[in-house]
Amino acid sequence: METKNSELFNADGLTRIIGEYPTDGMFSRPGPFLLASAGIHGNEPSGILALQRVFKKLKTSKPFVKGRLIGVSGNMTALKKGVRLIDKDLNRVCTPEFADRLKSGEIADFQEGSEFHDLAAIVEAIENNKKQEKFLFMDLHTTSSRTPPYISVNKKKENFDFAKKMPLPVVKGIEKFIPGHFDHFLTLKGHTGFTMEAGQHDDPKSVDFHEAAIWVVMVDNGMLDKSVIDYAHYHNLLKESSPTRDNFEVTYRLNLKDGCEFAMEEGFENFSEIKKGQLLAKLDGEKILADSDARVFLPLYQQQGSDGFFIVMPAD
Known part of the structure; x- marks a missing residue:
């Protein structure tokens, strides 16, 4: 029997910044900043496990990267408890207006407000980094039901075009029904990216799909040379994971x-x-x-x- 993701995930020592590559001292080539967020819901550890794999491989092989990959954990308090949320769904409170209020000194009266305050500060720091040529993002999620991997994207042309590069079905327009998700916040801030749902919460394959997506995005957007990794393996893993490549709204x-x-x-x-x-x-x-x-x-x-x-x- 395969080990569940929740059993593999160790919340001890979990930090907001999961990893960065290259570090400041290694940064030598300009390029996009790719923000990969995971664990926005505390019962979804797959993305964090995938990012830990990616950073371990990057720090071992030390390839040249154009730009920088930054991995962040979302609802840390919920992650440590293994629950979706503490007070409110973090993926419903992420708005530019709320971020501005928190920055001006407002104290959030619920746990997810504090979590969002930290995430918004990281986003602002990336925006202010003069080495940043372009701000890309991918928000890594899983679902309670079985599902093939797919991408959810806000109905913005740049986001849709970015998502369609991936060998996965794309669903657009969810922001009409659930504003306030982290993906929507980043889109409203003018950045380009998508949410990826990799499978069921505890399915170990979800970690494989999340990892594959990170590598494919880095290669397809000129951050990493495909010869550094087994690009064909990761691309085909995603391509063969879904029974459809259709787009939906x-x-x-x-x-x-x-x-x-x-x-x-x-x-x-x-x-x-x-x-x-x-x-x-x-x-x-x-x-x-x-x-x-x-x-x-x-x-x-x-x-x-x-x-x-x-x-x-x-x-x-």
């Missing part, structure tokens, strides 16, 4: 209020095809039926969370 979100009773029907995965009239879930005893032929997206199979499920449709 979010058209619906089922919002869950505090205290409600929600149960998703068993057997759904990301991009599962659904038919009009099909039973999807039960909310406070009421049946939730599909109102059209479509695909279900991010079905909720965990206790914490306000997104019951999303519906996506094909997009160009």
Whole structure:
């Protein structure tokens, strides 16, 4: 039996900055800064495990890199407890307005406000670094249900074009339904990137997919020469992970209020095809039926969370 990600993850000694490469003393070539964030939800350690692998390999082989890779951990308090959140979902409170209030001295009265304050300060430091030519980002997540890897992207042309370089399906437009996620915050700040969902929270393959995505982004954006790593292996690992390379757009979100009773029907995965009239879930005893032929997206199979499920449709 494979070891679960939650069993592999060791929160002892966890720091906000997971790693940087090159370090200041090694920095010699201008290029983009790539911010890779992980653990925005505390029950999603896959991205942190992947970044630890990447930094270990970089520091061992010491390749030349154009620009810099910076890895950060998100909700550190929740990560140490192994729960999605402490007071509020960190991926719902990340707005430029809130960041400005925190910078001006406002004290957050909930844990995720303090976590966001630290993340926003790191973002500002990167923005102010004169060696930065371009600010790219990737936010690493996993899901409660089984899923092939895919990319979620804000509906901005630069982000969509950046995401389409990856050999994975792309879902756009989620910011219409859940503003305040870290990806959206970085996009509103003028930076280019995406969120990557690598699979189920505890699936060891999620770490492999996250690691592969980091290497592929670095090579495809001129930060790292493909000869330094087995690029074909990582690219093919992603390419062969999903049954579809289609692009989708979010058209619906089922919002869950505090205290409600929600149960998703068993057997759904990301991009599962659904038919009009099909039973999807039960909310406070009421049946939730599909109102059209479509695909279900991010079905909720965990206790914490306000997104019951999303519906996506094909997009160009």
